[in-house]
Amino acid sequence: MNELKINAKLNPIVESESNKKTDIYDVAIIGAGPAGLSAALTLNVHNKNIVWFGTNSLSDKVEKSEKIANYAGLDVVSGKELNNKFRKQMKTAGLELTDKMVTQISKNKKGFMVLADNEIYKAKTVLLTIGAVPSKGITNEQELIGRGVSYCATCDGFLYKGKTIAVFCGAQRYEHEVEYLAEIADEVYLYTTYDSKINLPNVEILKKPMKAVLGENKVQGIELTDGTRFDIDGAFFLRSSVAPATILKKLEMDGAHIVVNRNCETNIEGCFAAGDCTGRPYQIAKAVGEGNVAAHKIVEYLSEKE
Numbered sequence: 001m002n003e004l005k006i007n008a009k010l011n012p013i014v015e016s017e018s019n020k021k022t023d024i025y026d027v028a029i030i031g032a033g034p035a036g037l038s039a040a041l042t043l044n045v046h047n048k049n050i051v052w053f054g055t056n057s058l059s060d061k062v063e064k065s066e067k068i069a070n071y072a073g074l075d076v077v078s079g080k081e082l083n084n085k086f087r088k089q090m091k092t093a094g095l096e097l098t099d100k101m102v103t104q105i106s107k108n109k110k111g112f113m114v115l116a117d118n119e120i121y122k123a124k125t126v127l128l129t130i131g132a133v134p135s136k137g138i139t140n141e142q143e144l145i146g147r148g149v150s151y152c153a154t155c156d157g158f159l160y161k162g163k164t165i166a167v168f169c170g171a172q173r174y175e176h177e178v179e180y181l182a183e184i185a186d187e188v189y190l191y192t193t194y195d196s197k198i199n200l201p202n203v204e205i206l207k208k209p210m211k212a213v214l215g216e217n218k219v220q221g222i223e224l225t226d227g228t229r230f231d232i233d234g235a236f237f238l239r240s241s242v243a244p245a246t247i248l249k250k251l252e253m254d255g256a257h258i259v260v261n262r263n264c265e266t267n268i269e270g271c272f273a274a275g276d277c278t279g280r281p282y283q284i285a286k287a288v289g290e291g292n293v294a295a296h297k298i299v300e301y302l303s304e305k306e
């Protein structure tokens with residue numbers, strides 16, 4: 001398993017009433033959609049000390065749903081309304097989200113080290129509720145992680161002072177990261193999946209998507225879907241998710257899905273997964289149900305260990 005070797009600082013744990021002496025969280029939940037929320041609520045009821053990562057907008061998928069008509073207990077509800085209900089429930093339960101993207105997890109004897117932006121969090125168990133994510137990104141992206149491919153502008157941006165980089169920006173909320181990278185790098189080739197308002201002298205907006213990262217031992221270029229190539233020194237992929245096997249090496253996958261058993265256990269001891277990331281059907285009810293199953297299994301696992 002890869003060690004976390006970065007210019008990261010260890011995050012001081014937030015002590016909770018239920019778990020004052022610990023220097024390590026009971027659970028790190030990665031993902032703030034219905035699966036993550038369901039798990040967080042149950043773990044909270046069981047007084048577990050959790051650190052929960054996601055975006056404050058919770059689930060983009062839920063937000064985009066026009067009408068949800070098949071969720072038990074609710075009549076027809078819009079995705080926005082449901083996300084607002086989720087937010088309210090979080091608040092009532094006193095749950096807090098760490099608005100950070102997890103880019104790497106490694107396992108050691110005591111548990112897991114979770115890298116989010118440039119901070120490390122320690123946890124005894126990990127629950128992946130990261131939604132459905134394409135398995136590998138673009139061609140050669142996975143192969144060049146750490147050798148010019150990065151998912152975190154704050155962590156790695158400084159490496160590209162005066163250099164040329166390509167940036168894939170998957171959502172408007174990452175634009176401040178693009179602007180930050182443009183301050184550091186000399187030249188930026190930017191592809192966005194939406195109409196970007198970025199207008200900076202050293203940023204060239206690409207009309208076609210990126211198809212492949214070029215280079216053998218380090219990033220040397222980028223190829224677009226129309227065959228155009230650019231020489232670059234680094235490539236940043238700013239997405240709302242990172243492929244599971246990229247985050248946690250040796251995680252068993254079945255295509256784009258994390259392999260789990262009925263208890264939501266993965267092949268890595270102490271690592272659980274729930275929701276869309278474990279497979280179809282992609283449904284809120286399934287995500288909530290699996291989040292609940294995973295939380296109960298985690299409670300059991302922690303008590304067996306103690």
Ligand SMILES: Cc1cc2nc3c(=O)[nH]c(=O)nc-3n(C[C@H](O)[C@H](O)[C@H](O)COP(=O)(O)OP(=O)(O)OC[C@H]3O[C@@H](n4cnc5c(N)ncnc54)[C@H](O)[C@@H]3O)c2cc1C
Nearest residue numbers: 031032033034035059061102131241275276282283284287
């Ligand atoms: C247009 C549309 C309509 C839909 N309509 C319905 C419907 O009517 N009924 C229904 O049941 N389902 C519907 N769905 C499906 C439903 O939205 C999903 O099944 C559900 O949201 C899955 O929940 P999840 O928690 O597994 O994942 P998601 O909701 O995808 O949440 C994943 C979360 O993980 C976060 N995340 C991912 N990677 C990281 C990382 N590395 N670090 C930190 N956070 C991370 C994301 O930001 C997000 O917060 C619809 C989906 C879409 C797109």
